[in-house]
Amino acid sequence: MNKTVNPNELTSNDDNGPLYVAQKKVYPQSVSGTFRRIKWGLMAFCLGVYYFLPFVRWNRGIGAPSQAVLIDLPNSRFYFFFIELWPQEVYYFTGLLIVAAVTLFLMNSVGGRIWCGYLCPQTVWTDLFYAVERLVEGDRRERMKKDKSSDPMRLERISEIVLKHSIWLLIAWWTGGACVLYFSDAPTLVKQLVTFPAPMIAYVWIGILTATTYVLAGYMREQVCTYMCPWPRIQAALTDEWALNVTYRYDRGEKRTSVKKAAELRALGEHAGDCVDCYQCVAVCPTGIDIRKGPQLECIQCGLCIDACDTVMTKIGRPKRLIGYDNDINIQRRRDGKAPIYRIVRPRTVVYSAIIAAVGGIMLYVLATRSLLDVNVLHDRNPVAVKLSDGSIRNAYTVRLLNKSGYDRVIAIDADGPANATIHVVGIDSVTPDRPMIVIPRDSTSELRLLVTAPAESNPEKSIPVRFHVTDIGLGEAASATDNFVSP
Amino acid sequence: MTDHHGEFDSVSGRSTTGHEWDGIKELNTPLPRWWVITFYLTIVWAIGYWIVYPAWPLISGNTRGVLGYSSRADVAVELANLDKIRGDKMVALGAASLADIEKDPALLALARAKGKTVFGDNCAPCHGSGAAGAKGFPNLNDDDWLWGGTLDQIMQTIQYGARSGHAKTHEGQMLAFGKDGVLKPDEIVTVANYVRSLSGLPTRKGYDAAKGETIFADNCVACHGDGGKGNPELGAPNLTDKIWLYGSDEAILIETISKGRAGVMPAWEGRLDPATIKAMAVYVHSLGGGK
Numbered sequence: 001m002n003k004t005v006n007p008n009e010l011t012s013n014d015d016n017g018p019l020y021v022a023q024k025k026v027y028p029q030s031v032s033g034t035f036r037r038i039k040w041g042l043m044a045f046c047l048g049v050y051y052f053l054p055f056v057r058w059n060r061g062i063g064a065p066s067q068a069v070l071i072d073l074p075n076s077r078f079y080f081f082f083i084e085l086w087p088q089e090v091y092y093f094t095g096l097l098i099v100a101a102v103t104l105f106l107m108n109s110v111g112g113r114i115w116c117g118y119l120c121p122q123t124v125w126t127d128l129f130y131a132v133e134r135l136v137e138g139d140r141r142e143r144m145k146k147d148k149s150s151d152p153m154r155l156e157r158i159s160e161i162v163l164k165h166s167i168w169l170l171i172a173w174w175t176g177g178a179c180v181l182y183f184s185d186a187p188t189l190v191k192q193l194v195t196f197p198a199p200m201i202a203y204v205w206i207g208i209l210t211a212t213t214y215v216l217a218g219y220m221r222e223q224v225c226t227y228m229c230p231w232p233r234i235q236a237a238l239t240d241e242w243a244l245n246v247t248y249r250y251d252r253g254e255k256r257t258s259v260k261k262a263a264e265l266r267a268l269g270e271h272a273g274d275c276v277d278c279y280q281c282v283a284v285c286p287t288g289i290d291i292r293k294g295p296q297l298e299c300i301q302c303g304l305c306i307d308a309c310d311t312v313m314t315k316i317g318r319p320k321r322l323i324g325y326d327n328d329i330n331i332q333r334r335r336d337g338k339a340p341i342y343r344i345v346r347p348r349t350v351v352y353s354a355i356i357a358a359v360g361g362i363m364l365y366v367l368a369t370r371s372l373l374d375v376n377v378l379h380d381r382n383p384v385a386v387k388l389s390d391g392s393i394r395n396a397y398t399v400r401l402l403n404k405s406g407y408d409r410v411i412a413i414d415a416d417g418p419a420n421a422t423i424h425v426v427g428i429d430s431v432t433p434d435r436p437m438i439v440i441p442r443d444s445t446s447e448l449r450l451l452v453t454a455p456a457e458s459n460p461e462k463s464i465p466v467r468f469h470v471t472d473i474g475l476g477e478a479a480s481a482t483d484n485f486v487s488p
Numbered sequence: 489m490t491d492h493h494g495e496f497d498s499v500s501g502r503s504t505t506g507h508e509w510d511g512i513k514e515l516n517t518p519l520p521r522w523w524v525i526t527f528y529l530t531i532v533w534a535i536g537y538w539i540v541y542p543a544w545p546l547i548s549g550n551t552r553g554v555l556g557y558s559s560r561a562d563v564a565v566e567l568a569n570l571d572k573i574r575g576d577k578m579v580a581l582g583a584a585s586l587a588d589i590e591k592d593p594a595l596l597a598l599a600r601a602k603g604k605t606v607f608g609d610n611c612a613p614c615h616g617s618g619a620a621g622a623k624g625f626p627n628l629n630d631d632d633w634l635w636g637g638t639l640d641q642i643m644q645t646i647q648y649g650a651r652s653g654h655a656k657t658h659e660g661q662m663l664a665f666g667k668d669g670v671l672k673p674d675e676i677v678t679v680a681n682y683v684r685s686l687s688g689l690p691t692r693k694g695y696d697a698a699k700g701e702t703i704f705a706d707n708c709v710a711c712h713g714d715g716g717k718g719n720p721e722l723g724a725p726n727l728t729d730k731i732w733l734y735g736s737d738e739a740i741l742i743e744t745i746s747k748g749r750a751g752v753m754p755a756w757e758g759r760l761d762p763a764t765i766k767a768m769a770v771y772v773h774s775l776g777g778g779k
Contacts, residue, residue, distance in 0.1 A: 013536075020524040227520055382618025386629040386776065389729035396629070396776050426774045427590045447597065451776045 019164060023223060025147070026288035028130055029140035029280075033307025042118050043127060051174065054181035058082075061406045064443070076329040077443075083367065084443075086404065095363040100355055104231075106352040108238045110344055111325060111447045112245035116231065117302035122224050123286075125175070125217035127302075129168055130286065136164040140283055143272065168218050176209030222287040226298050233297075242343045244325040246301040247471050248281075248292040251331045252322055259316050274318045281305035291323055373409065374402040375470045377450075385488040387456075392451040393487050399425075401448065401470060403440040411438050417466025418454035418485045425450050437473065452485060462487055528529075582763035586639040589770050596770065603771020606764055610756070619775055623734055624751050629775045632731040636720040637779040643769035649755035650723060657755055660722035665707060666746025673746075679703040680741040686716045686728045689736055 058068035058081055063204040065072060070079040078085040085092055107114040116123060137143050137160055146157065180202045181189055192198035193206075193402035216224055225232060239245070253275035257265070275292065282290050284305060287298045291305045307324040330340035388394055403409050413436050415423045423434040426449040440446045451468065466485045471478045495504045497515060507514040537543065541553040552558075577598055581589065589595045609618060614625045621627035626634060635645045635658050650658040665671040671679065681691040684698025691697075708716070711724040718726030725733060734740055734749060756765060772778070 020521045022519040022521045077560040116578075129670035223520060223522065227523060328772060380618065382616065383627070383629055386620075386627065388630050388777075389632040389726065389731050394629070394776060426776065427593065427596045429591075446593070449774060449776070 004189060022078075022191050024288060026222060026286060027140045027283075028286045028288075028304070029283040029308075030440040031284040031304050031307045031311070033310055034302030035307050039118060039127065039302065039304075043124050046119065046121075046124050047128070051178045054178065054186035060084075064406055065185060067185055067427070069182060070185070073183060075330070077159050079447045082405065086402070087355050092363060092367070095359055098359050099363070102352050102355045102359070105238055106349060106356065108235055109240060109243050109346070109348045109352065112239065112243055113232075113235060113299070116225065116235075117246075120230070120300075122216060123300060123302065125171075125213060126221050126286065128171065129217040129221075132167045133173070134161055136167070146455055161420075165218075168214055172210040172213035172217070173206065173211045174260045176206040179209050180205050186418055222298065222300075225287065225300055228336040236297075240346075240348060241327060241329055242346055244327055245295060246291060246299065246303060246306065246323065247326040247331070248275075248294070248323050249321070249326060249331060249334075250292070251335045253292065274313065274322050276312065276316065278312050280308040280312050369388060371477075372403070372405040373411075373470065373472055373477045373479045374404070375468060375479045375481045376400040376402075376453040377468050377483045379486075383488075385486045387488055388453065391457075392453055393459070393485075394451055395466075395485050397450045397452070397468075397483060399448045399450045399468065401438070401446045403439050403442060403444055405442060407442050409440050409442075410474060411440055412436070412473050413438070413450065415450075415452050415466055416469065418452070418464050419458040420460075421452050421466075421485070422452040423452050454485065456487065459485070459487065527749040564771065578763045581766060586643060586766060586769060586773075589766065590639070590774065596774070599700055599767040599770035599773055602764065603769075603774075606768055607759065607771060610760070611768075619772065624749075626733060627731075627777075628772050629777050630731055631727065631777040631779070632729055633720060633777070633779070634723045634733070637773075637777060639769055639773050639778065641720065642772050642778065643765060645753060646765055646768050646772070647727040647755065650753040651750055652752060652755040654755035654757070657751075658723050660711065660724065661750035662744060662748045664746065664748035666742075667748070671703065671745070675699075675703050676742055676745045677738075679708070680738055680745055683708075683716065683727050683741055684736065684738065687730060687736070692738065 053069050054067065056068040057066050058079070059066060060079070065079055068081050069081065070077075072079065076087045104115055133143070137146060146160075177193070184202070189198060189202065193202065220228075253273050255273045256275040256277045257272055259276050262274075263278070265272035271324065281292065282288075282305075284307070285291070286302060286304065287300060289296055289298045291299065303325075305326075306321065306323045310320040313320050313322055326340070330342075333340055376399070378398040380398070380399075384395070386394045386396070399413070401411060403411075412432075413423065413425065415421060422434065423436060424433075425438065428436050428438060428448075430436040430438075436450075438446065450468075464485045465482060467480055467482050469478060469480045495506065495513065496502070497504050497513060500515060503516045504513040505516045506753050511542050538551070539553065540555050542550050543553065544551045581595055581598060581602075584592070584595055589599050607615075607619065611619070615621055615628055616625075619628035624631070627633075631637065631768055633641070635641055635650060645658065648654045648656040648658065651661060663670070666673065668678055677692070678696055678700045681695040682697060682704050683699065685691050685700075711719060712727055713719050713724070716727035718728075732740075733751075734744055756768075760768070
């Protein structure tokens with residue numbers, strides 16, 4: 001759209017004015033339609049999950065936390081329903097982040113800024129705050145009028161403002177409050193928060209998140225998306241000519257004209273644009289832009305202008321979707337009299353889907369086959385080997401046993417390597433001296449010093465691989481680790 | 489440049505800053521006001537920071553800031569807190585018997601961690617960082633102990649040392665049989681070969697085993713015992729095993745018998761507190777050679 005603009009038509013915002021610009025307050029008008037309904041539904045779902053998930057219970061047995069989703073920082077554990085992760089298993093989060101990132105890429109290449117328009121917390125909370133604003137202060141025109149009015153404030157207006165900010169603060173406070181509930185047992189913490197013996201840090205975080213929610217959703221709003229968020233910039237590199245974006249179909253819309261004039265033109269058999277310049281798409285836009293100017297950085301592609309335009313088109317008896325999910329290729333094709341084509345399956349989307357499937361599959365596999373008993377062995381570095389008075393050789397190892405299960409285990413340790421070797425665990429007088437047995441409490445690790453002694457003459461090689469087997473003698477679960485037995 | 493200021497870019501419909509590079513003009517994209525305000529606030533914050541916290545380097549030292557904050561002082565506070573936390577555990581360590589410490593996994597872990605650190609600071613210069621020893625300095629990982637390898641014996645050696653000058657120290661040393669004229673050089677060679685035979689090492693051709701045995705019985709048995717099995721009371725090593733503190737070559741044995749040996753282990757009582765010495769004893773014992 002290499003449209004040239006006459007300098008005289010420029011708005012005051014575009015002149016060679018100051019070095020900075022004041023935020024232009026946006027007054028989005030209420031709208032109804034398909035995309036509005038989708039947005040209400042997603043908002044209810046996202047907020048519902050966020051606010052109520054901490055209260056969902058999950059039975060993990062006595063002594064273990066009963067919260068379905070819990071980030072237990074003091075004990076370094078993460079609980080997610082049937083999964084309990086230890087700090088060393090942080091790679092699951094790496095996998096999750098990879099899947100999340102590529103899913104964003106996929107969204108982008110299929111339908112543009114789906115994340116920004118429907119799912120991003122900034123969008124969801126801003127949308128909610130706008131809804132409150134509309135409910136208390138009225139729709140677009142009323143709000144604009146009230147803000148512009150230079151009359152002294154009446155009690156009615158003051159109470160409106162107080163009410164709006166009170167509701168905003170209440171939502172913000174609940175948002176902050178829900179966040180801390182993910183870090184501690186929710187029902188207990190709620191009780192503590194109300195009766196005040198809750199830890200100071202909980203109040204501090206609620207305060208911080210209340211403030212950020214209130215400021216970001218109540219004041220910063222579209223400024224966050226336009227100036228703070230790096231994602232709109234990155235997305236420009238992820239989209240391509242086939243990606244569907246919220247698009248003004250200017251092939252259909254131009255040349256803009258009034259309903260009456262259009263009817264006259266059509267009666268004469270001439271082409272008339274469907275756009276009647278009603279500015280409804282601008283009025284409902286939460287970022288205050290005009291979609292008819294083409295793709296813009298500020299556009300979060302929430303689809304509300306589609307709903308607004310559809311309403312108008314229905315009223316004037318023209319086909320819907322003058323604004324819709326489309327791309328420039330199809331606009332050109334329609335101009336050339338060809339049928340539009342939609343290509344969802346392209347190398348780009350196939351590769352993204354394949355990455356999601358591969359990483360997700362690997363994660364599921366690893367999670368399904370995850371062992372709840374593990375052993376790590378570290379050979380002593382100094383000295384690597386010790387000669388004993390009878391000439392035999394001893395190697396020492398640090399053995400770390402991990403019991404990730406919810407019950408205590410009795411573990412037997414065997415070493416498989418040098419001939420005629422004996423093993424001993426420092427500090428353990430096992431009833432079975434050749435096969436030390438150790439109790440590891442549930443959900444914990446034990447570090448042991450393990451000594452392997454073997455006669456020199458039966459192990460002439462300098463280094464022999466040795467395999468340590470640990471077996472849960474009750475359940476038969478086993479794990480093993482390999483190291484070397486070294487002679488001096 | 490100001491001449492161009494306010495020029496319009498016809499494609500975007502925006503004004504330009506007047507800056508031009510190879511025909512490409514920079515669009516005037518003003519910053520949002522809140523951004524500029526935030527920027528100025530950070531400057532104000534920085535000035536406040538200079539006043540409150542240490543900031544500017546001076547010729548010697550730096551400005552201190554009105555809060556008197558220093559990261560060094562923070563470390564001191566944290567170390568004091570650490571001592572406080574450890575206090576209870578170290579008291580428990582001091583109160584428990586050595587055998588009980590080894591049986592309690594928590595106390596064993598504490599003793600080993602503490603012992604390892606203290607060992608690194610105090611013992612590693614002679615015994616090596618992994619306690620593997622060196623010529624003249626015993627390997628503490630093996631099962632050969634000059635002064636005994638039980639927990640109590642190890643603790644006693646750490647407390648009072650060997651030939652350290654402490655009133656309760658281990659005494660007893662390898663005499664200089666050659667230097668002091670007790671044995672003649674050829675007798676020393678003979679008894680050196682006899683000592684090698686005790687642990688099955690090869691001996692010099694034509695050496696008189698009977699004579700060696702006689703010399704050994706007359707001079708060495710008093711300390712090293714019948715058959716050279718050693719005596720931990722006197723720090724006399726077992727001569728029949730495979731471990732040699734100074735080496736088992738004939739030449740080294742001749743040197744040992746001629747000039748004697750009297751290595752020194754310092755006494756640590758008074759230099760380390762009792763709980764730490766206990767931790768050390770448990771650590772050394774747990775290296776693997778303890779009896």
